[in-house]
Ligand SMILES: [Zn+2]
C-alpha cells in the first residue's frame with residue numbers, strides 16, 4: 001500500500017484538484033522532425049528547464065532531433081539547440097502537432113507537451129489532465145453513435161485502468177503509452193459532445209474492490225452469452241471477475257461465428273498437443289458442445305484448454321462447439337474476445353435499454369464500489 005502511495009505522489013503532480021498524467025505519444029514511430037502550433041489558449045516555452053520565452057501565437061515551431069539534442073526553428077528563424085523544449089499552458093490550452101518525418105496527419109493535444117531527443121529520435125510527452133485524457137481514450141476505444149450512459153461506463157473503465165497502471169512505462173519517463181498496449185489515445189476528443197459530457201458527469205469516479213484497491217477493468221467485444229472467470233483465462237483469480245450470464249449481446253454483430261478447419265489440420269493439431277487423443281481416431285468423430293462455458297476439451301485423461309485451442313487456431317473466442325464434417329471440422333462459436341469482465345456489445349444494449357452506468361458496471365464487475373478518487377485513502381493523505 002505504501003509503495004502505491006509513493007508511486008502516486010511521485011508520478012502525479014497534484015494541483016488545485018486537477019490530476020495530470022504523462023502520456024508518451026507517437027510511441028510506435030521513430031520521429032525525427034515535428035511541427036507544433038498553438039491551437040487555442042495561451043502558452044509559454046521553456047527551454048532546458050531554465051530559459052523562458054513567450055510563444056508566438058502565429059508561429060509554426062519546427063523541431064528536429066540531432067543525436068541527443070533538438071534544434072528548434074520558428075518561421076525559418078533558428079531559436080537554438082537544446083536538450084528539451086516544453087510548451088507550458090498559462091490557461092487551459094490546446095496545441096496542434098504534426099510529424100514531418102515520418103509524415104502523419106495533425107492531431108490536437110490538451111495541456112502541456114514536452115519534447116526531447118534520445119539517440120536521434122524525438123520523444124514526445126503529453127502532460128494532460130486526467131479528464132481530458134479520459135475523453136480522448138473513450139473516443140478511441142468506444143467509437144461513435146453510442147448513448148451517454150455507455151460513454152459513462154467506458155469513461156469509468158478507462159480512468160480506473162489509467163490510475164492502476166501508472167508505472168507501466170516508468171523507464172521511458174511517462175505513465176502510459178498511446179497504443180493499445182496501454183489504451184489507444186490520439187490526442188483530445190474533438191468531435192463527440194456526448195463523450196465530453198459523460199467524462200464530466202463521471203469526473204473522478206473509479207472502481208475499487210473490497211480492499212479499496214483499483215480493479216483490473218478487463219473488457220472484451222462480445223461474451224457470446226456468458227462471461228468467463230478470470231482464473232479460467234489468465235490463471236489469476238479476481239473476486240470481481242466472475243462468470244455471468246448475458247442475454248443483451250446475443251443478437252449483436254460479434255455474437256456468433258463459424259470457422260472451418262481441414263480435418264487433417266485438426267488431426268495434426270491433436271497429435272501435436274495431445275498424443276493419446278490422436279492415437280484414438282474416435283475423437284475425430286466426436287462432436288463437442290458448450291451450452292455453458294467449459295474450460296477444456298476433455299478426452300480420456302487428457303485435457304486441452306479451450307483458451308489454447310482458441311489462440312493456436314486463431315478463433316474469435318473459446319466459447320465454441322466442434323462439428324465433424326466429411327473433410328473438415330467446423331468450429332461454431334459464440335462471442336468475440338477473451339470473455340473476462342465487461343462485454344461491450346452487452347453493455348451498449350443495456351445502455352440503449354435505459355439501464356444506468358452503475359447498474360451496467362455492477363452487472364459485469366461483481367462486488368465492486370464506484371467511488372470518487374478523493375475517497376481513496378492514499379489520496380486523502
Ligand atoms: Zn503502454
Ligand SMILES: [Zn+2]
Pocket residue numbers: 222223224225226246247248249250343345346
Ligand atoms: Zn455479452
